[in-house]
Amino acid sequence: MATPIIAGNWKMNTTINEAKKLVAGMKPGLEAIEGVQKVVCPPFTALAAVREQLQGSSIALGAQNMHFEGSGAYTGEVSPTMLVDLCQFVITGHSERRHKLGESDVVVGKKVAAARDVGLRPILCVGETLKERDDGDADGVVERQVSLGLAEVSALDGLLVAYEPVWAIGTGAAATPKDAQAMMGHIRETLAALYGSSAASEVPLLYGGSVTADNVASFAFQEDIDGALVGGASLSPETFVRLVRNAAEALV
Ligand code: PEP
Numbered sequence: 414m415a416t417p418i419i420a421g422n423w424k425m426n427t428t429i430n431e432a433k434k435l436v437a438g439m440k441p442g443l444e445a446i447e448g449v450q451k452v453v454c455p456p457f458t459a460l461a462a463v464r465e466q467l468q469g470s471s472i473a474l475g476a477q478n479m480h481f482e483g484s485g486a487y488t489g490e491v492s493p494t495m496l497v498d499l500c501q502f503v504i505t506g507h508s509e510r511r512h513k514l515g516e517s518d519v520v521v522g523k524k525v526a527a528a529r530d531v532g533l534r535p536i537l538c539v540g541e542t543l544k545e546r547d548d549g550d551a552d553g554v555v556e557r558q559v560s561l562g563l564a565e566v567s568a569l570d571g572l573l574v575a576y577e578p579v580w581a582i583g584t585g586a587a588a589t590p591k592d593a594q595a596m597m598g599h600i601r602e603t604l605a606a607l608y609g610s611s612a613a614s615e616v617p618l619l620y621g622g623s624v625t626a627d628n629v630a631s632f633a634f635q636e637d638i639d640g641a642l643v644g645g646a647s648l649s650p651e652t653f654v655r656l657v658r659n660a661a662e663a664l665v
Contacts, residue, residue, distance in 0.1 A: 421647025581622025
């Protein structure tokens with residue numbers, strides 16, 4: 414089984430001072446938990462400050478997005494080469510970027526490849542909307558997002574995939590562990606068909622969408638779920654520490 418990972422996506426929240434306070438509040442509790450890779454993804458503006466706070470700790474740092482080009486005339490963008498000095502992970506293709514900011518599968522694919530090229534670990538986010546699920550298209554949509562997200566990479570090492578059904582993000586209505594497992598088994602099969610089952614088995618698959626300290630254990634027990642991508646519940650130190658601890662205990 415891949416190493417379990419719990420990543421917190423802070424989205425567009427926290428000033429630098431708030432970010433520092435949040436990290437200070439969760440660091441001792443997270444440090445005490447073994448057996449799970451812990452990752453926090455603050456906004457760009459807080460990455461440097463949080464990086465300093467996490468020096469020498471077991472908690473890794475991730476960004477929430479990046480451009481796929483290394484440098485150039487892209488006002489307001491941040492490149493992979495800028496990020497690699499700051500963090501180890503980068504979220505790519507989050508549904509809020511796909512649906513609110515028009516990010517396409519092709520652009521997400523370029524980002525995944527660009528991240529791997531500089532040694533960042535991309536967390537490729539995929540997931541269907543409620544309409545796509547209701548229309549019976551969920552499997553096809555997710556399969557397309559996985560294949561196009563990986564269209565420009567020749568190997569899977571370093572990659573993570575997060576299955577985040579759009580209807581479950583920030584709604585309090587998480588997928589059932591059984592439904593999440595069914596889709597994530599399908600994602601594993603899709604990866605195996607493209608890269609072979611041995612490589613596919615090494616890819617951590619994270620579930621995301623209204624994960625809480627109380628429901629995380631039920632996801633952690635599923636065969637193809639190796640961790641979680643957590644939004645709202647990662648913004649409170651106590652809740653996030655409890656969530657990671659519950660996941661670590663369930664995964665033993
Ligand atoms: C997310 O933003 O990736 C997410 C899963 O959010 P939430 O946990 O709040 O549903």
